Structure formats: structure tokens, C-alpha cells
Amino acid sequence: MATSNDIKNGTVIKDSGQLWSVVEFQHVKPGKGGAFVRTKQKNIVSGKIIDKTYNAGAKIETATVDRRDFQYLYKDGADFVFMDLSDYDQLTVPAVVVGDGENYMLENLNVQIGMHEGEPLYIELPASVILEVTYTEPGLQGDRSTGGTKPAKVETGYEIQVPLFLETGTKVKIDTRTGDYLGRVND
Template structure:
């Protein structure tokens, strides 16, 4: 068991059987009373964020999370298959575990997977990925009724909003956190 002095950003705590990642922490020493640690925690599975306060010196259960590099291979219909880049072992994750990351996964794409006791928790994608537009309506010159954007489907099947001048076959950079169009790729 560790104490609150060991809390840092990115550390994973086990609270009531669930894993919580420390997003922010602050050691507070008021003029009156004992010191305490104020934390903002994010559930590693659900993404829920909560604030929690601990007395200074309180015991906390810090968990060891292993982040390893994998390569996305394919979706076999039942799950997403990844290959460990160090020992070439394959790992299958369900669609629920992959979550919204499935909208940005391309075959042979490197990803980082967080593991706890050999069980996958979540996928860390790069901040942006380059995807090709597979279908979009032709943009009409002077059509500004839709604020200059139109829907476009990228090669993963995900639909994003892009400027009117983009055409099918254009490669675009997409933000993996929000799904927003960031620009054309040359």
C-alpha cells in the first residue's frame, strides 16, 4: 500500500474494485487543520470523472498498468485483433473495450494498449490519423447553407464533417479525440 505522497498524474488507483487514473492532483496545506490531497480521477473503463479528497498520509492502492505497443491487424467479426510488437502474441479486444477508437483504426496501424494483469483496458491512439474519404457528395459552388461543410465517409466507415471543396479520394487528417476534420494531407 502506498500513501497519498505517491500520487502523481497518470497513476492508476484501485478504489472499490474499479480502476481510476489520476488526471490532476494538488497537495493542500491550509493554515488551520491538517493537510490533504485533492484529486480528479477518471475511470479507465467508463471514462467517468470524479473529484476525491484524501487526508495527507492516507493509504491508497496504486495499481501497475502496463502500456505496450501493439499493431492493429483486423476485425474478425467478434472482436478486434492486435499483435504485440515485442513478442508477436495476438490479443483480441471486444467492440466495447475498443469503444470509439474503432472509428479511426486502420490495418497495420500502431497503437498503445493499457494492460492490467494481462487484461486489456483501453487503447491509446495517436492525437490524429490520416484517413481517405471514400464517399462524399460533390460540393456546389456558392452553397453556404450548411456553413461550408458537408458529411463525408472515411475508409473506416466513420462519417465526419469536411469543407465543401473536398472530394472522394482525398486524404484528410482527423482528430481521434473529437472526430473533427483537421486538414488535408498532401
């Protein structure tokens, strides 16, 4: 059992049956009264952020979250199958855990999966991925990169906004955190 004095950024705390990762912490010693630890915590599953304060020396329950490298293999119904790159075991991850990551995942994509007691908690994708545009309206003569945008469907089925000059078959770089178009990729 740890105490509030052991809290650091990245510490995973088990509270009310849920796992919270410490994003920020501050040890405070006011002139009057007892010391305390002020934290900002992010729920590992839902992403919700809360502020929580602990008295100095208060007992807290920490949890171990193991981050391991996996490779995405295929979609099996509503679930996703990944291969552990260290021992080649396969892991089936429910769609709820994958979330919006599905929009950016092609077969053989390397990801990190956070695991707690053998259960997958979250999937961490690379910061950006390269996908091919499978359909977009044709660009018109005179369309420039500083102009507007148009919708384009990429090979995962996800729709993004791209500059007017892009055509079907173009490979684009996409930010996996925001879903924004980052640029064109030349082969």
C-alpha cells in the same frame, strides 16, 4: 501499500474494484486541522472524472498499468485483434474497450494499449489519422474552403463533416479525439 503522500499525476489507484488515474493532485496543509490531498481522478475504463480527497498518510492501493505498443491487424466478429510489437503475440480486444476508436482504425495502425494484470483497459490512438473519402456529394463550382461543410464517408465507414470542395478519393487528416476534419493530405 502506498500512502496518499505518494500520489502524483498518472498514479493509478485501485478503489472499489475500479481503476482511477490521477489527473491532478494538490497537497493541502490548512492552518487549522490535518493536512490532506485533493485529487481529480479519471476512471480508466469509462472516462468519468471525479474529485476525491484523502487524509495525509492514508493508505491507498495503487495498481500498475502497463502501456505497450500494438499494431491493429483485423476485426474478428465483434472483437479486434492486435499484435504486440515487442514479442509478436496476438491479443483479442473486445469492442467495448476499443469504443469509438473503431471509426479511425485501419489495418496496420500502431496504437498503445493499457494493460492491467493481462487485461486490456483502454486503447490510445495516434492524435490524428489519414483516411480516404469513399463517398461524398460532388462539390459545385464556386464552393470555397471558407464556406460550409457537407457529410463525407471515409474508408472505415465513419461519417465526418468536410469542406464543400472535397471530392471522393481525397485523403483527409482526422483528429481521433474529436472526429474533426483537420485538412487535406496530398500524396
